[in-house]
Every structure is written in C-alpha cells, then in structure tokens.
Amino acid sequence: MSEHVVIVGAGHAAGQAVASLRQEGFTGEITMIGNEPYLPYQRPPLSKKFLAGEIGIDRVYFKPPEFYEKEGVNVKLGTRVTEIDRKAKSLRTDKGETLSYTKLILATGSRVRELNLPGFDLDGVFYLRTVDDVDAIRAYFNKGGKCVIVGGGYIGLEVAAVAAKHGIDVTVLEMAPMVMARVVDPIVSRFYERVHKEEGVKIVTGAAVSGFEGKDGKLAKVTCGDGTAHEADFAVVGVGIQPNVELAVECGLGVENGITVDELCRTSDPDIFAIGDCTNHPNPLLGERLRLESVHNALEQGKTAAATICGKEKPYAQIPWFWSDQYDLKLQITGLSAGYDEAVVRGNPDEGRSFAVFYLKEGRLIAVDAVNRAPEFMMSKQLIAKQARIPADKLRDESINMKEMAAYSG
Template identity: 40%
Template structure:
C-alpha cells in the first residue's frame, strides 16, 4: 500500500459508522478497519434486549451486511488486536506483527466490563455481558436454570433480569446502592424501576454488596453478601459497569482523563487522531467540557463528526445524550444528562403510578433532561426544551393538555 491509509481501530458500532461516514463524505482512499472480535461490527443494545429475549435474530445486530465492507473497499481485519499506536511514525502495530501506516486515525476502542475480584468470581457460570458470545451464553443460561443472581442494578443488570423473569426464572438482584439506577436517574426516578422489578417477582437486595461467591463442582452456586446473608443461585450475571479502553491512547501519549480528551470536533491532542464512542471525553457546545457517556447514540452519531474532522471539516458534535430501555411492559427514552449536582427539582407530566408519564429534571427552572415512559413521539420537543436553556412555565410543562411544543418560558 503506497498511499497512507485512513485507519480505524475498534470493531464496534462506532468503527463501522466511521467507515460508512468516510465513504459517504467522499473519502475514496485506502481505508482499514481493525477489530479484535471475530465477528464483523455489530450493535450492542440487542445483546441485552431483543436478541437476549429471543425476539430478534442474531444477524439483526450487525451494522452492515457481510458484503458491505468489500463493496465499499474497506480492508476489514477481524480477530486482530492493535497493540501499539506510534504517532511519531504514524504506525499502527498489530498483534500478529503486521503494521499499517496511517494518515489519519479514528480511535474507537469502546469499553470493557468491570470485573469482580472477590473469591469465586472466576468460577464457571459467572457471566458478563459485552459481546455476542456473552449474550449467547446468557441466553442459554436463562433457558436452563431455575435461579439467577444478578450483581448490579444498572441498565445491563435490569435488562438481563427482565429477560430472565420473562422466561420464568427466579431472579435476585444485588445492588450496593440504596436503589438501582441511582446514578443515572437520581432517587426520584430510580424508585420507578425498583418497583417495576419487584412487582414482576424479582427479589431486590439493595445497600449491600457481594462478599464472595459459593462454588460447587459445577461452578458458582450462590453468594454470601456483606451482611452475611446467603443467596442460592444456579448462575450469576455481573453488571457493575464498564471501563473505557484507554490503554492504547495513553501509551500513545494522547491526553487522557476519564476518557480520551477531545474537542467538539472529536479531535484528540494529536492532530491526526480523532476519537468516537465510549472513550471520547468531549467538549460539548451545550453541556460543557469533559462529557463522556457510554450510550449507543454516541457510537451511532459521533463517527460522522469524526469523519468530517479527518477530512478537514469543521462539524462539531452537539447531539444530546440519549438512551432507551425496554423492560417488561415499560419502554423508556431519556434525553439529556443527569448528575447529582446538575438539577434541583423533578416534575412529572402524566401518571407515574400507571407508568405512563414524562419526567423533567430542572435546574433554576430550566429543563436539563427529560424521560418519556410509555409515551411516544415527543423526543423532538423534549430536546428543544433542553436546548433552549430558558426557564419554563412548570404548570404548563406538567399539564398533559398543553402540547410540549407550546410550553413557553416564564
């Protein structure tokens, strides 16, 4: 290859959409995508949602069909790990000893599950969910066990618990905080999801951690909690969050904090390296500096901006954080960002007890985030309220008879 390539390191959604965006934006030079998984890039939400539930085929998770990469002249290198990035020589080094010279590089290495290090954590039948084989294993487990222990009450833990209960498995969730989803939603809305699961028969143990797993000849058999109580289980799924894969970036000398620090154009501290997806800690035109979220929407939408930057464009990433979940009969979409110190009130539109409502997080009377639960097609006005930055008339905001498009500032 005589011409230096545009190289993408990472094999997930952000990587695949980066390749797509580069071709769509007119780049016709050499393009190499290097991913360490044997499967071509796929989306991760189905792994804990429709695919895990048996409502979607495995192929539905893939970003592109098998022929897309060859048709778009993308050199797709699967099952290959990048072990070094050398910005000085513009070289990517692979685990097989191969090297690729790059003109521009998109780094989209994603995250890895945080792992327990307690006694018994390496036993058989202890599962983590990040990749397709993980989902396959958990899916088979749900079909074959009577009792499942889920450690962690975040989105992954709750979605796996819902899938297992829907299949008739007895489920216990152990969450170290006082409520599941306390971090992303705050105490007001976290209670909605705690009640949802207990009403569907989940045993919810909160405010306590797992001290050790008990193990028999076949693998994990349960857990001993911090209060010395015991839980019997035929299998365990651990969902205690994810850590961004920053090793390559740090070793290459890029500026790293909670993620790889980038500007609004997703440009890293190296002028020839851009970043997208879970690892990007970006300046956001509306939300401010240092915004890093591990949501599907970032992996979907950031690559178009990264591609623009690689090609010398001036696009900025200003999409609001977005995520969604489906658990039992509850469907939800969330827009914006909630942290413990960025809101001072939560108000509701609709009936919370019926789980058909919209909640709004407010700071100084301004909407900073919104979540619609079993209420649909209102994402655009929720985003408009957040983007406006203006105080709203709360009485009109919470009145279901006033269209959100007509909620005016005070």
C-alpha cells in the same frame, strides 16, 4: 503515500466512521481492526431481544457483511493492536503485522468492570458485553432455575426483565440505596422497583456482594457482606464499564477520564482521532466536558471524525440521550439531570406504566426521563437545547400538548 485511514476498533462508532468516510467522499484506503471475531454490531439489543432469542446475529449487525466488501474496506477481525508509533505513523498488531496510516481513528470502546471477589471464576458467573457473552448466558436461560443479577443499572435490569419473562427466578442485588441510582431520580427508581416486583423479580438494595460460592467448580450462591447468601444457578454481573484508553496512554496522547478530544474528535495528535465510549469531549450546549457511554454519542462522533478527515468541519454539539427497554416499558432520557433543583412529574408513576419527570435547574429545563412518553422525550430534546424556561405547573399539566410547550417558555 496514498491516503490510508486505519480504524482501531470494530464497534458502533467504527462502523459509522467507515460509512461516513465513504459518504463524505473519501476514496483512499480504509482498514478496520477489531479484536472480536464479528463485524461491527449493535450492543443495545444484546441485553434485550438478542438475549431473549427474538432476533439473530444478522439483525444486530450495524451493516451487512457485503457492505464492507462493496466499500472496499480491509477488515481484520480477531486482531488486537499492540502498539502505535506516532512518529512513524504506524501500528503493530498481535499477528506481527505493521500498518502505516495517514490518519488514525481510535474507536477502542469500553469493557466491563470486573469484580475481583472470591469465586469470580466459577462456571456460571457472567458479564454481558459481547455476542459471545450472550451465547453463554442464553445456554443457562434455557435450563430455568435461579439467577442472581449483581448490579441494578440498565444492563442488570434489562437482563432481569428478559430472565423473568423466561420463567427464571430472579434476584437483583444493588449496592446503592436504589436501582439505576447513577442515572435517574428516586421517583423513576421507585417506579422501576415496583414494576420489577410486579413481574416477580426480587430486588435487594444496599447489598454489597462479597463473593461467589460454588460446588464442583460451578456457582451455587452469591454472598453479601452482611452474611446473607442467595442461591444461584448462574449470575450476571453488571457494575459498569471502563474506557479502553491503554493504547492512547502508551503512545502519549492526552487522557483524562477517556481520550481527550476536541469538538472535531481530534486528539492531542492532529493525525489521530478518537470516537465513542473511549472519549472525553467538550459539549458546548452543556458547557462541560463529558465521557458518554451511548450509541448516539458513538454514531455522531463517527460522523464528525469522518467529516473532519475529509476536510469538512462538522463540530459535534448535541444534547445526549439514552434509552432502556424493560418489559413493556421504554425509558427515554435526554439531557443530564445532575445538579437539578426541582423535579416535575407529568403523569402518575405510582399507577400504570406511563409518565415523565422533567428536571429543572434555576427554572431552566436540563433533562427529562420519559417512560412510554415519546412526545415528552422528543420535544424535550429541542427545549433543552434552547435552554427553555417553562413553569412547572405547565409541564405538569397533561391537558397541554407537548408541541405547545415552547409557547410557555420564558
């Protein structure tokens, strides 16, 4: 049997795996199977420029359609894999087709966490994860009116920013005591609450949504556990995502908060790899296992898996990073701040729209949140990887150029 790599999934990670397989010299057959009707596309723009109507679908594709034809990739869209037979090294699809593989890459990604609350199925209640989701939401954008965002994380606040710029009356309901509670420090959270309020967005924290009420099958209001209700012509729910691990579980692969892989993206089956949001992988730089929901992770694991299949071991070991665009703000995060014991602020988050927060643990830099501060973000990626120890007074001092900061590392 000639070499045949089958990729289950057609997102960012899958697109990168295809490109990297060819770049690494793989000449065998490649088949990519995706359950959406679209070629691999970038998800971050969906809640930003694509939702705003500033760019079209052609601008969000990972690679242009002709790329897959040029590279000889068999693309099967609108198709779901229903079963993996590891012993036979084959899989079945919902179209009744059976495919054999020599190597299999699971790039199954993640899906939105849905709210099973009264009225969840009313017209006008949306989630934002796919191109089709955005198309449905945008139809309501064009009518103006009132929008309630359930969840004050990245997605919720990005949608709020775009909606506010479209003249829509926006209310954000967040169950935690602060927005973006899962990913940022209270300093950064307070800053984002201030900016959103300046832009006309109403933010309600400590709000536990209890259901959706409608009239004639259409959403009319979002209710909370304390008895309050918020009028809404439409609502967008953003309360997190969960990894698609069902196929891996059913075929007996190791799964623990994601499909468990090693530094080369190999699962517990040496002929099956997993990449992207669905994986739980080791990070030697941080000394822990992680499941990351990020483009950077998806791309790098796609490269690593492809290299491994081609017999070139390139272990994945990088400091994680993330970003969020809201209004004129670019938030760039590098590292993981969990467990920090000191937060050092550079700039003034109470005035203007540019500052950075450095997170230290026992004097060592472990993460940074940078708002419109590209130099702080770029240098911190290097400093964190080097486990640099820089005095707080130096990090705070804006007269010291970030490029010079390494000189103060202990």
